[in-house]
Amino acid sequence: MACLVSGSLAFDTITSFPGRFADQILPEQVHILNVSFLVPTLRREWGGCAGNIAYTLQALGGQAVVAAALGNDGADYLARMRGLGIDTTAVLEVAESYTAQAMIITDADNNQITAFHPGAMQYAHEIKLPARSDIRLALIGPDGRDAMLRRAQDLSAAGIPFVFDPGQGLPMFNGEELRQFIALATWVAVNDYEGKMLCDRTGLSLEALSNSHLKGVLVTLGAQGCDVWEQGQRMHVPGVAAADVLDPTGCGDAFRGALLFGLEQGWPLARCVALGNQLGALKIACRGGQNHAVDRAALGL
Numbered sequence: 001m002a003c004l005v006s007g008s009l010a011f012d013t014i015t016s017f018p019g020r021f022a023d024q025i026l027p028e029q030v031h032i033l034n035v036s037f038l039v040p041t042l043r044r045e046w047g048g049c050a051g052n053i054a055y056t057l058q059a060l061g062g063q064a065v066v067a068a069a070l071g072n073d074g075a076d077y078l079a080r081m082r083g084l085g086i087d088t089t090a091v092l093e094v095a096e097s098y099t100a101q102a103m104i105i106t107d108a109d110n111n112q113i114t115a116f117h118p119g120a121m122q123y124a125h126e127i128k129l130p131a132r133s134d135i136r137l138a139l140i141g142p143d144g145r146d147a148m149l150r151r152a153q154d155l156s157a158a159g160i161p162f163v164f165d166p167g168q169g170l171p172m173f174n175g176e177e178l179r180q181f182i183a184l185a186t187w188v189a190v191n192d193y194e195g196k197m198l199c200d201r202t203g204l205s206l207e208a209l210s211n212s213h214l215k216g217v218l219v220t221l222g223a224q225g226c227d228v229w230e231q232g233q234r235m236h237v238p239g240v241a242a243a244d245v246l247d248p249t250g251c252g253d254a255f256r257g258a259l260l261f262g263l264e265q266g267w268p269l270a271r272c273v274a275l276g277n278q279l280g281a282l283k284i285a286c287r288g289g290q291n292h293a294v295d296r297a298a299l300g301l
Contacts, residue, residue: 002087002134003260004160005054006067006151007141007167008121009077009091010100012047012289014249015039017107037105045249045288046077047102049141049167052250052289054086056257056279059294060301062264065135066091067127067151068143071099071120090130094120110248116168118144129154137263138162139256140181142169149177152184161186163263165256170194175201182209187269189218189259191252207232216269218259220252220280226273237273240281250289254279275299 017037024035046055054064067090070077074093081088097120105113124147129135138160140151148169155162164185166173173181179202182188188209190198199205210217211232219227225239255276262272278299279292286292 001136001264002063002065002132003057003264004065004067004090004129004135004138004155004162005050005057005141005260006138006147007050007053007143007165008048008100008118008124009051009066009068009070009074010048010102010116010119010121011073011077012045012102012104012249014043014045014104014106014247014288016041017105019107020109021107021111021113022109039105043287046080046290047250047288048100049165049253049256050143051077051081052253053139053141053257053260054081055084055290056254056283056292056294057260058084058086060258060261060279060299061296062257062261063087063134065089065130065132067124067130068092069094069100069120069122069124069127071097074099074120087130087132090127092120092123092127094123097123104249106247106249110245112248114168121147125150129158135160137260139165139260140185141165141256142167145169145172148172148181152181156184163187163189163256163259165189166194166198167252170197173201175203178202179204182212182214186214187216187218187263188214189220189256191220191222195219206234218269218273220255220276222248222251225277226255228269228273230269235270237270237277240277242281242284244285246285247287248284251280251283253289254283254292
């Protein structure tokens with residue numbers, strides 16, 4: 001069984017600000033905001049939600065099929081994914097564009113400010129579903145607007161259940177469009193902020209969203225764990241204490257990679273989420289979105 005992971009592939013430039021953003025921004029002066037943060041450290045990492053999710057799914061023993069776009073600087077990223085065993089036949093290489101780039105600043109409270117250049121991601125709508133008969137599950141993550149719309153229609157037409165995970169792409173869509181995504185999806189995954197925005201734009205509560213055809217609505221809560229909504233009922237799955245807190249970049253993606261693995265195995269949703277919480281804790285103890293080691297035996301797999 002294979003899982004299609006649709007979303008961005010990007011290079012993450014990650015910096016750390018040793019102070020707190022809140023101490024540097026004057027609320028009464030935001031209309032003339034002009035702020036500079038001194039960031040003593042800088043790293044460049046493999047990133048993008050599709051790449052990060054596929055990394056964890058593959059490390060857990062799943063088969064990830066990535067549907068995403070890379071630019072003319074993406075050859076090394078493509079080679080890396082292939083080396084990990086990830087299927088890249090649905091990765092589009094765009095010669096006239098750079099790979100998407102995320103510039104991330106993290107403060108001492110693990111708050112983040114991100115600037116994102118979409119680059120080749122803007123061509124991702126040209127990608128067709130790969131001709132693999134064993135794809136039984138998919139995830140639609142943040143991507144080009146047209147790509148996300150097309151992927152939902154294509155997956156629905158192919159009868160492939162998918163997780164709708166709009167992430168930072170959620171603001172691109174109005175309420176009607178979001179309701180259409182939900183109508184085609186089998187699960188919805190958001191963090192708590194995205195969950196509030198989703199409810200605001202659709203006019204539907206989390207209870208109402210879950211009390212529908214959806215098999216589950218997941219609301220991640222960082223270190224606090226995750227709320228699992230099924231048929232109008234909420235269950236809280238507690239978080240897992242991390243050995244260290246170094247970098248939150250990609251924690252949600254690690255969670256989603258584990259979620260997909262559990263869904264592939266046919267596990268109950270709460271068990272999938274519990275594994276996701278474990279992977280989020282593993283990831284936050286490592287810098288970058290694709291550097292955490294996954295010990296299947298230690299995870300009881």
